[in-house]
Amino acid sequence: MTHKVLLLPGDGIGPEIAAQAARLLKACQDAGLDIEVEEALVGGAAYDAHGDPLPAETLDKAKAASAILLGAVGGPKWDKIEDLAKRPEKGLLGLRKNLGLFGNLRPAMLYPQLASASSLKPELVAGLDIMIVRELTGGIYFGHPRGIEERNGERVGFNTYVYSESEIERIGRVAFEMAQKRGKKLCSVDKANVLEVTILWREVMERLAPEYPDVELSHMYVDNAAMQLVRAPKQFDVVVTGNMFGDILSDAAAMLTGSIGMLPSASLNESGQGMYEPCHGSAPDIAGQNMANPLAMMLSVAMMLRYSLGENAMAERIEAAVGSVLDDGLRTADIASEGMQTIGTDAMGDAVLAA
Amino acid sequence: MTHKVLLLPGDGIGPEIAAQAARLLKACQDAGLDIEVEEALVGGAAYDAHGDPLPAETLDKAKAASAILLGAVGGPKWDKIEDLAKRPEKGLLGLRKNLGLFGNLRPAMLYPQLASASSLKPELVAGLDIMIVRELTGGIYFGHPRGIEERNGERVGFNTYVYSESEIERIGRVAFEMAQKRGKKLCSVDKANVLEVTILWREVMERLAPEYPDVELSHMYVDNAAMQLVRAPKQFDVVVTGNMFGDILSDAAAMLTGSIGMLPSASLNESGQGMYEPCHGSAPDIAGQNMANPLAMMLSVAMMLRYSLGENAMAERIEAAVGSVLDDGLRTADIASEGMQTIGTDAMGDAVLAA
Numbered sequence: 186m187t188h189k190v191l192l193l194p195g196d197g198i199g200p201e202i203a204a205q206a207a208r209l210l211k212a213c214q215d216a217g218l219d220i221e222v223e224e225a226l227v228g229g230a231a232y233d234a235h236g237d238p239l240p241a242e243t244l245d246k247a248k249a250a251s252a253i254l255l256g257a258v259g260g261p262k263w264d265k266i267e268d269l270a271k272r273p274e275k276g277l278l279g280l281r282k283n284l285g286l287f288g289n290l291r292p293a294m295l296y297p298q299l300a301s302a303s304s305l306k307p308e309l310v311a312g313l314d315i316m317i318v319r320e321l322t323g324g325i326y327f328g329h330p331r332g333i334e335e336r337n338g339e340r341v342g343f344n345t346y347v348y349s350e351s352e353i354e355r356i357g358r359v360a361f362e363m364a365q366k367r368g369k370k371l372c373s374v375d376k377a378n379v380l381e382v383t384i385l386w387r388e389v390m391e392r393l394a395p396e397y398p399d400v401e402l403s404h405m406y407v408d409n410a411a412m413q414l415v416r417a418p419k420q421f422d423v424v425v426t427g428n429m430f431g432d433i434l435s436d437a438a439a440m441l442t443g444s445i446g447m448l449p450s451a452s453l454n455e456s457g458q459g460m461y462e463p464c465h466g467s468a469p470d471i472a473g474q475n476m477a478n479p480l481a482m483m484l485s486v487a488m489m490l491r492y493s494l495g496e497n498a499m500a501e502r503i504e505a506a507v508g509s510v511l512d513d514g515l516r517t518a519d520i521a522s523e524g525m526q527t528i529g530t531d532a533m534g535d536a537v538l539a540a
Numbered sequence: 541m542t543h544k545v546l547l548l549p550g551d552g553i554g555p556e557i558a559a560q561a562a563r564l565l566k567a568c569q570d571a572g573l574d575i576e577v578e579e580a581l582v583g584g585a586a587y588d589a590h591g592d593p594l595p596a597e598t599l600d601k602a603k604a605a606s607a608i609l610l611g612a613v614g615g616p617k618w619d620k621i622e623d624l625a626k627r628p629e630k631g632l633l634g635l636r637k638n639l640g641l642f643g644n645l646r647p648a649m650l651y652p653q654l655a656s657a658s659s660l661k662p663e664l665v666a667g668l669d670i671m672i673v674r675e676l677t678g679g680i681y682f683g684h685p686r687g688i689e690e691r692n693g694e695r696v697g698f699n700t701y702v703y704s705e706s707e708i709e710r711i712g713r714v715a716f717e718m719a720q721k722r723g724k725k726l727c728s729v730d731k732a733n734v735l736e737v738t739i740l741w742r743e744v745m746e747r748l749a750p751e752y753p754d755v756e757l758s759h760m761y762v763d764n765a766a767m768q769l770v771r772a773p774k775q776f777d778v779v780v781t782g783n784m785f786g787d788i789l790s791d792a793a794a795m796l797t798g799s800i801g802m803l804p805s806a807s808l809n810e811s812g813q814g815m816y817e818p819c820h821g822s823a824p825d826i827a828g829q830n831m832a833n834p835l836a837m838m839l840s841v842a843m844m845l846r847y848s849l850g851e852n853a854m855a856e857r858i859e860a861a862v863g864s865v866l867d868d869g870l871r872t873a874d875i876a877s878e879g880m881q882t883i884g885t886d887a888m889g890d891a892v893l894a895a
């Protein structure tokens with residue numbers, strides 16, 4: 186069966202790193218993988234071309250694909266667009282929602298070769314390997330009512346943080362299963378001492394726990410979780426949380442590694458279809474300068490091969506190639522360090538392909 | 541004029557550290573300050589005694605006081621209370637709301653003597669001095685509608701994140717004024733690429749900016765702020781944000797110092813009345829063991845003297861005393877390090893009083 190892969194370069198450094206992913210996909214084809222690659226516009230690039238960050242054509246192609254690879258969206262160029270529905274971010278949110286990509290897997294792991302890049306003391310982060318499971322199609326990102334309106338003579342802004350039992354259960358199961366495959370520890374993050382929606386969240390996690398007797402479930406308030414990530418991140422194995430807390434904590438966790446330019450992520454729906462993207466953003470400040478680190482994007486290809494295409498062997502080859510390039514002392518600027526060779530985006534792509 | 545101070549020990553280590561604050565207040569009286577100290581119950585302690593985490597008597601005393609000193613509330617003992625309105629946290633939230641304590645000042649600064657306590661590399665945190673200004677009586681903590689109810693055959697939990705222009709303006713002014721007194725940089729944190737309520741937030745901050753031409757205003761998305769705090773915390777001077785983002789970010793920032801047991805906080809209303817409390821929680825695991833660090837609580841007394849009672853000289857004496865105790869190598873267990881002398885709560889109180 187031919188795997189259809191949709192490549193969405195997006196904005197900022199997106200096109201540069203997507204180009205390296207395209208080369209990698211080509212190499213996979215040459216190695217015998219039956220994949221077909223298409224490209225489409227999303228985000229600011231799509232807005233500029235069609236006045237819409239998620240054109241119908243892109244969405245149709247996405248629906249038809251087995252997997253999607255996304256670079257990054259957004260940038261100051263589009264920050265002035267008043268209408269949220271037209272902003273680049275809406276392209277991303279629209280894809281997540283329309284494809285039902287509720288399960289977001291954000292690994293934060295530290296490559297031993299890059300231990301010194303972390304802002305934390307080496308002993309606190311050596312061997313760090315956390316998996317954050319973030320709910321991605323619900324919560325306050327999508328809740329209604331929402332808007333800005335006049336009340337009692339002044340404007341008021343409002344959003345709704347909402348989860349149903351079934352939404353919580355669905356992401357809970359992804360997290361419990363992930364914990365079973367890993368260190369068997371699951372920490373659910375909420376603010377159940379203040380927010381009713383997270384009281385329900387905690388209750389559903391508790392209800393699921395007996396079905397996964399090999400997993401040790403704990404609960405943590407989000408403020409404490411933010412502290413514990415800074416204080417002793419290795420206490421975590423799998424973390425599960427809602428859309429907004431997940432946004433914040435997964436970025437903090439990724440930054441603990443000091444090398445967010447290395448971290449891929451996956452967003453999956455109920456049928457295993459997935460969108461894969463780097464954890465980092467569109468980095469408009471370095472766009473077009475052949476400076477961006479393409480490794481998170483290339484590792485997103487590996488993650489896609491594993492989770493959506495069932496091509497584990499090829500995924501491992503890519504991950505091993507990245508490891509050996511790091512062993513060889515090659516670094517892009519974001520992870521540069523003394524005694525290592527700093528190279529550009531293209532050269533890093535070359536090195537991985539060669540390895 | 542006699543200053544009325546209300547001491548609310550609360551739960552967990554609250555009573556132990558409050559006892560040290562009481563001794564310090566006594567010493568202030570002996571040194572000629574005209575203060576009158578009363579005590580009352582709040583949180584779990586008040587629930588146990590009166591079935592209510594914020595008894596009317598406590599609230600009345602709080603309203604009549606010039607300033608309130610709070611230890612900490614909450615603990616696993618009360619986590620099973622189903623009704624959020626009866627939980628210890630509600631005592632704290634009720635005080636904030638009823639007294640209109642909308643302006644929460646949470647300094648995160650690193651004592652040079654404790655630089656090694658941070659999990660971050662010393663060069664990243666040396667000299668760290670951030671002031672987080674958190675809105676404390678609005679946002680999702682207090683928004684309506686809220687609850688858990690049945691919809692389409694299943695339970696749904698929901699909360700409302702809401703701010704009016706006037707609420708945003710009020711906290712914005714506190715933050716701009718704080719920035720004027722400090723490094724003249726203000727970073728407003730929002731999620732304006734997704735949440736309408738924070739689009740309004742950003743707009744109001746922009747509107748205020750021209751009135752404070754000496755302050756440089758910037759904006760940052762909350763996920764990025766969580767990353768930047770880990771990556772390069774010294775880039776921040778004053779940070780202003782809403783209730784929930786402030787909860788998360790101020791805890792992360794406090795933990796960057798590695799010595800959250802040292803950090804006081806203030807919550808002020810429009811007439812300068814304030815509640816002062818340590819940034820740390822009730823630490824039930826070490827309660828009753830004479831192990832807790834009383835310094836954040838004693839520094840809260842200093843903050844109270846400065847912000848609510850106008851007694852700057854006495855505030856400085858207390859801060860200097862804490863500095864000299866640290867210089868003498870005295871440490872509680874939470875900030876213990878090699879070559880330093882580890883002492884208990886009482887002994888630390890003694891040392892500060894002696895200094």
Ligand SMILES: CC(C)[C@H](C(=O)O)[C@@H](O)C(=O)O
Pocket residue numbers: 259274277278432733734763
């Ligand atoms: C771009 C933005 C809408 C998005 C989010 O907040 O989900 C991003 O920060 C992410 O985490 O993927």
Ligand SMILES: CC(C)[C@H](C(=O)O)[C@@H](O)C(=O)O
Pocket residue numbers: 378379408614629632633787
């Ligand atoms: C105890 C809790 C309700 C409180 C909050 O979330 O505001 C605490 O975490 C704080 O930050 O003061």
